[in-house]
Amino acid sequence: MAKVSILYVLFSTACDSTPVMTQQQQAASIRVRATITGEVQGVNFRAECREQALQHGLIGWVRNDSDGSVESVFEGSRESVRLILEWCEHGPTGARVRKVATRCEDPTGKDAGFDVRR
Numbered sequence: 600m601a602k603v604s605i606l607y608v609l610f611s612t613a614c615d616s617t618p619v620m621t622q623q624q625q626a627a628s629i630r631v632r633a634t635i636t637g638e639v640q641g642v643n644f645r646a647e648c649r650e651q652a653l654q655h656g657l658i659g660w661v662r663n664d665s666d667g668s669v670e671s672v673f674e675g676s677r678e679s680v681r682l683i684l685e686w687c688e689h690g691p692t693g694a695r696v697r698k699v700a701t702r703c704e705d706p707t708g709k710d711a712g713f714d715v716r717r
Contacts, residue, residue, distance in 0.1 A: 630659075630674040630706040635687050637697030639669045645715045647691040648683075652713040655679035662716035674706055 635644070640663050648661045648671060657675040664670050671687075673680045687699045 627677065628675060628706045628708070629677050629680055630672065630704045631680050631684065632702045632704055633671050633673065633684060633687055634664075634700045635669045635671070635690065635696055635698070636667070636700075638693075638695040639690060640667055642693035643691050644669050644694055648687070649713050649715050651683055651686050655682055657683060658708075658710040658713055660710065660714040660716050672704070672710070674708070674710060 645661045652673060657673050657679050659672040659674050661669060661671040673683050688696055690696050
């Protein structure tokens, strides 16, 4: 099974225990916190992540953590969040992603746009 397929299965299961979703459920807003590890700092990960998130209509933020990882929160449609998590699996040119760990949270709708935090 491909790496992205595994991510999708874990993501789908973790964020919704309903085996069959309606179109309305699929379009509902979800919020996922992701921690990306590997060689992900100093390779323009945050800026490109922001661009990808905006292209998918997501709100949230991305930041570097002191342990060398990148942390991000994505909020939007299930499909848009799935697509950005797929992108996070490889990141921008120069990144070497080792792992993308995700945790579902309750959507807040409080973020305005998508920010790069420092």
